[in-house]
Amino acid sequence: MKQNKLFPLLLLLGLVAPVRPAQAQSTPAARPSLRQNFENISIDTTGREGGTVYYEQRLYRNPFVGLAQMRHSVGHSLGQSSPIREYVPLIQGVPVGAYRFDTAALAYRSLSREERKGYYFHHPYRPWRQYKWDFWLQPQFAAYFGNHNQPIESNTAVLLQSQLYLTRGLVLNWGVLFPITNELDNRPNIVRPAPVFLNQFLALEGDHYLSASAGFFHDDQYGLNLQYRHMPLSGAWSFGLETGLTGEYYFTKRGAIYGHLDNLLLLADVAYRLPHPDLTLKLSGGQYLADDVGARVDIIRQFTNVEVGLYTTKSRNGATLGFNLAVPIPPGKLWQGNHARLRTGEEFRWEYTYTRGYNIGERYRTGYQLDQRLRQYHRNYLNRQYQMLK
Amino acid sequence: MMLNKLIAKRGSVILPFFVFWLMALNGYAQMNLSGKPGLMYIPTARETADGTFTVGYAYNPERYGLRSIRYRQQNGTLYSERVLYATLTLLPRLDINVNLLHLNGSNIPLTERGIGDRQLDIRYLLLKEKEIRPSVAVIMSSPFTVDASMVTYALVATKHLKLTDDLQAEISAGMGSPYYIFRDENINNNVDVFSKFKLRKKSEDIYNNGYLTGPFGGISVNYRKRVGLMAEWDSQRVNVGGYATLWKRWTIQAGLLNFDQVTFGTSYTVQLNALPRPLRKLHETE
Numbered sequence: 074m075k076q077n078k079l080f081p082l083l084l085l086l087g088l089v090a091p092v093r094p095a096q097a098q099s100t101p102a103a104r105p106s107l108r109q110n111f112e113n114i115s116i117d118t119t120g121r122e123g124g125t126v127y128y129e130q131r132l133y134r135n136p137f138v139g140l141a142q143m144r145h146s147v148g149h150s151l152g153q154s155s156p157i158r159e160y161v162p163l164i165q166g167v168p169v170g171a172y173r174f175d176t177a178a179l180a181y182r183s184l185s186r187e188e189r190k191g192y193y194f195h196h197p198y199r200p201w202r203q204y205k206w207d208f209w210l211q212p213q214f215a216a217y218f219g220n221h222n223q224p225i226e227s228n229t230a231v232l233l234q235s236q237l238y239l240t241r242g243l244v245l246n247w248g249v250l251f252p253i254t255n256e257l258d259n260r261p262n263i264v265r266p267a268p269v270f271l272n273q274f275l276a277l278e279g280d281h282y283l284s285a286s287a288g289f290f291h292d293d294q295y296g297l298n299l300q301y302r303h304m305p306l307s308g309a310w311s312f313g314l315e316t317g318l319t320g321e322y323y324f325t326k327r328g329a330i331y332g333h334l335d336n337l338l339l340l341a342d343v344a345y346r347l348p349h350p351d352l353t354l355k356l357s358g359g360q361y362l363a364d365d366v367g368a369r370v371d372i373i374r375q376f377t378n379v380e381v382g383l384y385t386t387k388s389r390n391g392a393t394l395g396f397n398l399a400v401p402i403p404p405g406k407l408w409q410g411n412h413a414r415l416r417t418g419e420e421f422r423w424e425y426t427y428t429r430g431y432n433i434g435e436r437y438r439t440g441y442q443l444d445q446r447l448r449q450y451h452r453n454y455l456n457r458q459y460q461m462l463k
Numbered sequence: 464m465m466l467n468k469l470i471a472k473r474g475s476v477i478l479p480f481f482v483f484w485l486m487a488l489n490g491y492a493q494m495n496l497s498g499k500p501g502l503m504y505i506p507t508a509r510e511t512a513d514g515t516f517t518v519g520y521a522y523n524p525e526r527y528g529l530r531s532i533r534y535r536q537q538n539g540t541l542y543s544e545r546v547l548y549a550t551l552t553l554l555p556r557l558d559i560n561v562n563l564l565h566l567n568g569s570n571i572p573l574t575e576r577g578i579g580d581r582q583l584d585i586r587y588l589l590l591k592e593k594e595i596r597p598s599v600a601v602i603m604s605s606p607f608t609v610d611a612s613m614v615t616y617a618l619v620a621t622k623h624l625k626l627t628d629d630l631q632a633e634i635s636a637g638m639g640s641p642y643y644i645f646r647d648e649n650i651n652n653n654v655d656v657f658s659k660f661k662l663r664k665k666s667e668d669i670y671n672n673g674y675l676t677g678p679f680g681g682i683s684v685n686y687r688k689r690v691g692l693m694a695e696w697d698s699q700r701v702n703v704g705g706y707a708t709l710w711k712r713w714t715i716q717a718g719l720l721n722f723d724q725v726t727f728g729t730s731y732t733v734q735l736n737a738l739p740r741p742l743r744k745l746h747e748t749e
Binding site: 133138142220224352383429458 | 514574736
């Protein structure tokens with residue numbers, strides 16, 4: 074509390090003696106413990122109506138936690154009008170959009186290409202200084218149920234993963250996989266590299282986003298994957314395209330084994346989001362793995378930290394249904410300092426399919442899927458939590 | 464109730480805490496055998512808040528086995544059963560319930576080994592409870608199932624009555640359909656879940672356990688939604704029991720089926736719509 078009262082004063086001092094005349098910058102000194110949750114924080118106070126804070130937050134699956142903590146840390150000061158007007162979360166150093174805590178509701182506006190360029194110009198990207206060495210533990214669990222002699226046949230592993238931030242939007246995902254069980258195939262159960270791949274996140278004009286990946290993905294697929302999505306983060310409709318060219322790979326004691334690069338993934342989707350509750354209806358279709366052509370309907374409900382979905386797929390190979398969920402992995406932060414952090418993965422995603430063995434509408438995972446990532450930044454979803462916080 | 468005795472014995476130490484729980488917390492309540500808001504065997508139309516998520520376990524004794532009845536009829540072998548379930552109020556009014564029913568014992572038939580008999584059930588609240596009007600819910604097991612023994616196709620109405628300031632009664636009455644839809648398919652041939660739907664009379668399937676076939680009803684009387692007693696007609700028999708909810712989220716319950724064998728269960732409930740923990744802390748410091 075004491076620090077909090079001091080903070081506006083510190084900020085004012087920063088403004089009186091700016092480092093740059095055109096673009097005043099300061100780094101908040103208040104609430105160091107809370108501040109450690111963030112990376113690449115910069116405050117732009119040149120705006121006429123108030124400042125803007127840019128920040129990246131990798132600790133929580135739910136971006137509202139970061140938004141509210143940031144507001145608490147820099148913007149929310151007792152008895153004084155807040156010097157910060159807009160909050161801009163970053164994904165891999167790229168601004169997603171601008172949020173404002175209005176009295177009635179959380180407001181959102183998309184950023185123009187010029188605004189993003191302005192930010193890039195005034196806040197040079199120095200990832201080795203702006204980002205932590207961030208390590209996390211990620212469980213992985215794939216299973217077949219139904220064998221009478223062995224009810225659960227599973228492939229279980231714990232991954233120690235990390236990201237290396239290279240240039241703006243470009244990240245190298247890497248890690249080590251520690252196997253626990255492997256009853257699904259006869260591949261050697263050895264400590265091996267976790268998925269290693271490059272990912273470029275791009276925000277084009279406004280609400281158009283792009284994610285390009287190359288390397289060794291999850292689910293034994295290597296190759297290229299490209300996702301585009303138009304997703305107005307305060308609107309109802311969104312659509313996306315995805316394509317990928319991959320082949321199978323796995324590790325043996327002597328090295329990696331590669332299959333031909335001939336799995337084509339070509340998908341399009343359109344999603345509608347109900348104004349209340351946080352429910353998304355998504356229709357997608359196209360070419361899946363194993364040369365399967367079909368369509369899929371998803372119903373996705375976003376609760377505060379947890380996402381639960383039901384889906385059904387109809388394709389050339391058959392028809393099936395199931396459910397999926399995405400949950401944060403407790404306890405979250407294990408240890409963190411200014412330059413490094415060890416945590417549990419921010420998200421565990423799992424899907425149950427009623428049938429197995431027919432390759433119905435199968436795909437692989439890269440790091441994140443654009444639609445899954447972006448819907449967490451939807452204004453309505455964040456605003457619902459803001460209303461609870463008020 | 465056992466719990467009441469416990470409180471009486473410990474007297475002044477526990478009682479203030481107990482009263483505090485009673486006053487400070489919302490009540491979650493008991494679940495039926497398959498993990499739906501209900502009494503012991505019967506489901507009710509009790510409304511659950513959006514985002515309510517419950518996981519639980521139930522024990523079904525051997526003489527009343529829903530699936531093991533098949534083996535009892537074949538060769539007289541008795542097996543009790545366990546049910547593991549998860550239930551989520553996915554949308555206001557809509558619950559989804561997944562459950563696994565499994566035979567207990569180490570010498571169960573090979574075909575019964577596995578993680579259990581899987582079911583996906585839905586419950587939709589057609590009407591919400593008003594001052595006079597009861598809530599009404601329709602419950603349906605998914606028709607994609609090939610081989611299930613705890614099938615619920617029912618319509619049920621529930622009304623809450625305030626007896627005194629502390630005592631509340633919940634009265635339910637419903638009708639279980641004698642027919643259900645399933646897929647007439649070999650369990651190993653699962654390529655199309657939208658094929659071979661068939662309507663069948665429950666009394667004509669291999670289980671013929673009479674579960675929720677015909678009219679059913681029940682009453683539960685609770686003290687501040689924390690502890691309660693219940694009695695039900697499950698369409699075949701009369702069952703009686705009691706329950707208690709502890710530490711706001713944990714419910715334990717037990718009953719006597721047909722005044723003969725004991726059933727029991729436990730469940731744990733969380734709210735998925737609650738404010739995330741780091742923000743609750745933040746909220747308190749502001």
